[in-house]
């Protein structure tokens with residue numbers, strides 16, 4: 422029952438599908454030409470702002486809002502993020518992370534707050550960076566189609582994790598820690614990463630050409646990203662922050678990387694170890710410490726096998742390509758210049 426003082430607003434535009442509470446409240450306030458805090462106070466909700474209400478709608482607050490809008494408390498609750506596990510809350514952006522060209526600008530769906538959702542289900546369109554490029558501009562169509570499979574696997578896992586239903590091993594935070602570990606020492610942009618510059622321009626851009634760039638495991642797990650990402654924007658933040666604060670391109674690569682590592686943790690972890698230098702290997706082993714012992718044994722076994730294959734291949738000149746029989750998805754290219762740090766590696 423509503424208190425007599427709480428009359429329903431004369432007109433209440435319905436929330437859009439999957440719209441988050443703060444988005445809808447802001448639209449209502451705009452509709453009544455009021456600043457949001459004045460609107461909330463007018464509704465009898467003067468203790469919390471719209472952002473706080475969508476984290477957790479208190480019993481009394483839900484009842485008041487239900488009376489004022491004619492919605493049920495249950496329907497209002499589905500517009501909040503109360504089901505999101507505490508460790509995943511840093512993933513929720515205050516508004517839409519990416520943009521759908523077909524969606525109205527003022528509506529913010531809940532899914533759009535998370536960094537791993539790259540499609541608008543409503544319009545079946547790929548989302549673009551706000552004011553920036555979209556993924557089709559970075560990746561050729563065939564590459565993007567393949568990455569989509571991995572990104573889909575990664576996004577499913579991340580969504581489960583955010584709702585506290587993921588029991589996969591290694592866990593999502595462990596995989597992100599691994600993906601963002603520096604597997605090699607930082608190094609300046611390689612020739613392939615540099616734009617073509619005149620001698621004069623090279624002198625003028627000396628700082629750029631000599632700046633050390635962090636080299637993270639992500640570049641090995643998702644080499645497609647390594648090939649297209651602007652060199653200065655290649656490094657991502659560590660662990661969960663990588664996704665929480667990443668760009669569209671970075672988050673797509675991280676989600677695809679997470680999907681790949683979820684499918685084949687042994688194959689990909691061993692490949693990153695194999696591509697590492699001495700210091701990087703030490704850091705990777707630290708990151709692997711929390712992984713189950715049986716899994717680590719398989720990873721180090723695979724790693725040793727890769728080294729043996731490399732030793733056999735080193736007699737030949739030029740490039741070789743090995744297909745990993747246990748992980749057909751992994752084709753590993755061996756090159757003399759690629760793995761020059763291996764001789765400094767401590768034994769596993």
Ligand SMILES: [Zn+2]
Pocket residue numbers: 521522523524541542543544545546
């Ligand atoms: Zn849309």
